[in-house]
Amino acid sequence: MSTEHDQADSTGLHAELTRFLRDSGALTSDWAEAFEAVPRAAFLPDLMWPFDMDTGAGLPVDRRTDPAGWERAAYSDVPVTIQWDDGQHPGPGPGRVPTSSASMPSVVARMLADIEVFPDARVLEIGTGTGWNAGLLSARLGDRNVVTVEVDESVAERARAVLRRLGLHPDVVCGDGRDGRPDTAPYDRVLVTAGVRDMPAAWSAQTRPGGLIVAPWGTHYCDEDALVRLTVADDGSASGPFCRPLEFMKIRAQRLDWRRFGSHVERYPGDAAESVTTVTLSDLGEERRFSAAKFVIGLCVPDCAHVLNTGRGASDESGESTVWFFDMTEGSRSWASVVSRPGEAKAVVRQSGPRKLWDEVSRALEWWRGQGSPRVESFGLTVTPEGAQRPWLAGPAHPVPSFAE
Template identity: 65%
Template structure:
């Protein structure tokens, strides 16, 4: 079931060495297109929810074919078996659904896709491969209750909350495999949850991954438009000995930022670099709050300057989270896991579900 059979003629392979995507058109460069189609790299197939046109990359990638090694890893974690019924969230090109249908049979696989054009192309690609699994155009957040219960649910879009609907549509003992993370950053971790008799689910994080986010759970950056006025204004100023490298920003999907997101609740961060100066911003996502912090790291090695404003001291929370993590022995991402209760609460833990991670908050 080759990935090439599910790709459009115009694709944008991701270059991990430069961090950029470039277009390859099969009609102009068939050999380059084939190399990209079979390479172990993600390939963007849609930009800007379909509003983008032309060969140049768009602003935000919104549909893709995942890199084959990640697809293999996720399907291995799913542990399908003969006769299993599977719901896929996020059809994309249809390749992942094709792999499942080839293994289990058309009638055992249902795949849902929120974008009608993407769903139409995937349905045609599956039929071209001789497969006829049901492709539903709907919001994956809601799953597909008509086909429930499922033995397995697999999501190919990053989530910030595992929806209760997925728990309800998975039989007790069934598995949910999904890229999960927090709004602290873009990083996800592959989580494998086993659904319990009480309607909740729990399981470990398996590896660091990065996925486009479920559309219903994308971060709305407009939330932070009014957090910062005249900079730094009346913000409290201090310095810190914590280095930028300690935040793990230079390691793509290295795990540190993901772990900080587990510990510092309702916080989003971003990084700006200019003229050798790195400014890391933190914003409070709590409703009604305008708390923010910025930390300015300079290349001269001097202590970084910290500005904090609002009721929460977000930088102090990050530092305390780092201290807690180090005191625990700097456990890797794979030492953590997640419990989702039947009412939808998301509770990360370290070691086992009986040891939830603390939520670090510091007030003015």
């Protein structure tokens, strides 16, 4: 049972988080009342895995055994995993793949500011998760104006129960978010809280002309996203700029299954063509998160996935790093690798298959540099009524080139 001291601590931590969000500029004044009324902690389960910024891992915290630690994590500006492996891993340790989470409060606050709601605006949220976002929207706009869609039945049911307990009753729907919610369309705003690789045409079709779609979008080249803010036109197309880099768990149907590349490299290096390059890991953006270089390569080299393997384990003292590139085109087995060693000015490039993936990547990098190495925020995206995606630089009249051969 909670004591008055426990409740006072929670109230103090909640006020401290809200004050931090205000002072940092993440929380705008028009959302302050909703944040004060709807505490994040109310939506978090007893066992959760806050992301540790120092170790880069999700560490378990259980309210039943460590209530003070749980409270601190609940009111910290860190993302919190609430589900692993689509619910197949109950814990207590981390599972293989995090599949549902509570976003950083600062990210939540900024995205709510991005959608620019107004009185009686109707909002469709894709990705209910804990239900905190839906609760904040309902507190601001009223229950009847908020529809939220969650693909996982257990996650949806838990969010619905927490919302009801707090006296909030948005329409919580269990379904595929890619389909939107046509029964109650049109909407003034669509807010997506999962990473997107293919923007569903249904979202634009269910948004009023002049309405906004705000979503974390990216390519399969890497896990990183950029928040795109699209305005829907009369013809059903949607276009707008990227606002800032960030990273979300991906929509389940659009996750990258790395097992699909298992047959690409049957023998290494086999008959791969070999060359050298002076391009470094830093040039490729591999030494930092949210690199514009990685983002732009993904735009310019379609249907390409890549991964960095570093030889820094106890069994490998060479420090050798290998960047792998795989062609995602159905039936293709094209691949490339770039092997770098500390102290060596040149890296070894190997390529196999009809697509010369490294040539495409290096050309994309050269193009980006030739444009002055623009930031992610200099780019934007247009989505046609049919769902085709067309990235651009500085405006829709300047499409990003594709270097696929």
